[in-house]
Amino acid sequence: MQKVKDKYFKTLIPAVDIQAKVTEIANLLNTDYADKNPLLIGVLNGSFIFLSDLFKCMKIDCEVTFMRVSSYESLRSTGKVTQIIGLKEDISNRHVLIVEDIVDTGQTLVNVKEQLAKLKPASLKVVTLLNKPEAMLKPLPLDYVGFKIKNDFVIGYGLDYDGLGRNLPDICVLAD
Numbered sequence: 001m002q003k004v005k006d007k008y009f010k011t012l013i014p015a016v017d018i019q020a021k022v023t024e025i026a027n028l029l030n031t032d033y034a035d036k037n038p039l040l041i042g043v044l045n046g047s048f049i050f051l052s053d054l055f056k057c058m059k060i061d062c063e064v065t066f067m068r069v070s071s072y073e074s075l076r077s078t079g080k081v082t083q084i085i086g087l088k089e090d091i092s093n094r095h096v097l098i099v100e101d102i103v104d105t106g107q108t109l110v111n112v113k114e115q116l117a118k119l120k121p122a123s124l125k126v127v128t129l130l131n132k133p134e135a136m137l138k139p140l141p142l143d144y145v146g147f148k149i150k151n152d153f154v155i156g157y158g159l160d161y162d163g164l165g166r167n168l169p170d171i172c173v174l175a176d
């Protein structure tokens with residue numbers, strides 16, 4: 001049991017299982033994107049640890065950048081998605097992979113995909129470490145998914161509770 005701010009969390013996915021899954025996803029990308037020089041775009045802040053581990057397992061030519069959006073406050077999604085910020089790269093005709101820590105309601109991703117699609121990438125796919133299928137507001141194609149989890153609040157491995165808990169090596173779930 002781990003106390004973060006005012007709540008207790010217990011391990012849901014241990015670090016060793018996360019690393020095995022990250023390697024598995026990277027291997028798929030190494031095959032699917034060989035000779036495509038994909039641009040991996042991490043959605044900050046949550047994706048930075050996942051993306052860094054994933055990137056280290058990439059054996060093909062590939063590039064990385066980050067962008068920011070915000071739709072989450074404390075324990076629940078606000079539903080308001082702000083504009084994407086911080087993307088300086090020209091993504092036209094590039095093979096783009098959006099890298100997310102988690103797809104919850106899916107609102108962030110719908111918005112991000114819409115905005116990136118306007119910039120005319122050669123292809124646009126999604127990599128997410130976690131997905132809460134029950135929380136998704138509408139079906140959304142997720143191309144590479146690490147773990148499907150229940151509709152519970154999780155932290156660790158980049159995910160936070162009010163800014164805290166991102167540094168936990170395991171993915172931990174709110175204990176009741």
Ligand code: IMP
Nearest residue numbers: 046072077103104105106107108153154
């Ligand atoms: P969505 O727009 O509802 O899919 O959620 C998007 C963002 O909310 C994710 O990229 C996360 O940063 C954050 N989020 C969603 N679920 C959780 C959670 O269980 N713990 C921490 N952050 C979460």
Ligand code: MG
Nearest residue numbers: 043044046101
């Ligand atoms: Mg996020």
